[in-house]
Amino acid sequence: MHVPSTVAARLPIGSDMDLTWIRQHVRQAAAELGFGLVQQTKLVTAASELARNTLVHGGGGHMECTPVARGRIHGLRLVFTDSGPGIPDTELALSDGYTSGGGLGMGLGGARRLVHEFTLDSRPGEGTTVTITAWASGPPYPRRAL
């Protein structure tokens, strides 16, 4: 499959307008990598949740978008980075209903359910990095228990 090298990109997250841009970019990158409609929608939605977290809780940051491959299966890795206050209790933050920003509290935990791989790295006072990976046709190996 032809994989366009233009898919890799680093996008700023500094305003709610950037969220629109990120959704568009992730949608197009996923489509180019052969993601089906449901997979595209899940990944774009997860990206929207995480980018909003970066903006609202992290005070802004950026997203890196990189195509990945394992064998013949293509995927997309998104890394959201901020240098905000960090998350003191990451387990609590991942639980449904937990919110510190007036939302429905579905952001982190919900985004985790929408992708195949999810890692959250946060240090209080230093910032937060969330890395997600989704594969175009299911994970190339058994999904680890969450």
Next chain:
Amino acid sequence: MTCPRTEVIGAHVPVLTLGDVLLVTVQGDLDDQTAEYLRQDITRAVAETTATGVVIDVSGVEVVDSFLGRVLADIAATVKLLAARTVVAGIRPAVAITLVELGLTLPGLCTALHVEQALRLLREPSGTHRGAHPRQGGV
């Protein structure tokens, strides 16, 4: 990568009046500001007209995240306080699947498959549809 930015940021979504129903058609990617305008515009339109129902057509919306989901639920709750009913019409299958996995089932939201079904639903006497999905009501 160069994606054209096609949509206008912070645009107002037109609110059409069809008898006592307000029809709002949302399309494309809804930025946060447009979602806020949507809430304000619908609330004002319901208060200023004799509308008893609001249909929000989201068949052209490709992504509903928790922010937009909350805006839709808030609009429905606000409109209810103004003595009117809201039906969200045309949620795409991929969006429905994503919302459920996200954990956002929006139980208070009345939905219809398309605008026509939503309008039919709003013509039913108030209360008969409450808590029931329109498809269970023989529509």
